[in-house]
Amino acid sequence: MPSVIAKILESNTLWIIARLLMSVLFISSGLAKVFDYENSLAEMRAAGLHPDWFFNIASAAVMLVGSLLLLFNRLLWLGTGALAVFLFLTIVVVHTFWSYTGEEAKIAMFWAIEHTSVIGGLMAVAIAGHFRELYFAVKAQK
Secondary structure (H helix, E strand, O other): OOHHHHHHHHOHHHHHHHHHHHHHHHHHHHHHHHHOHHHHHHHHHHOOOOOHHHHHHHHHHHHHHHHHHHHOOOOHHHHHHHHHHHHHHHHHHOOOHHHOOHHHHHHHHHHHHHHHHHHHHHHHHHHHHHHHHHHHHHHHHO
């Protein structure tokens, strides 16, 4: 790998940008659940989640707290893990493409595939965070 690329990949700036970009989806959705409360309650009811207020608040809390942990690089494994589990549960509970037919099944499958890809991205962030900590700990010992 060219040394300039290695330096970019090791930079704190790129690490912050990567975490910020990874969290945009969750921050925007979490804030929408807070500021567009009535529509969010309608989404919960449409998904068959009752009590709607509980699932709305719980979803917003997981997305916002998980994003903050991700953004501030604190308990990164916990933040990414919580967000990944949240996405997995939305596939199993909401985007059940296997229980639909036609266009509904297709749309639900697209959401499930998108969620699966984001879960992979969250796993990669957690792995990268772990190895960054190891790398910089070894570098500091030298």
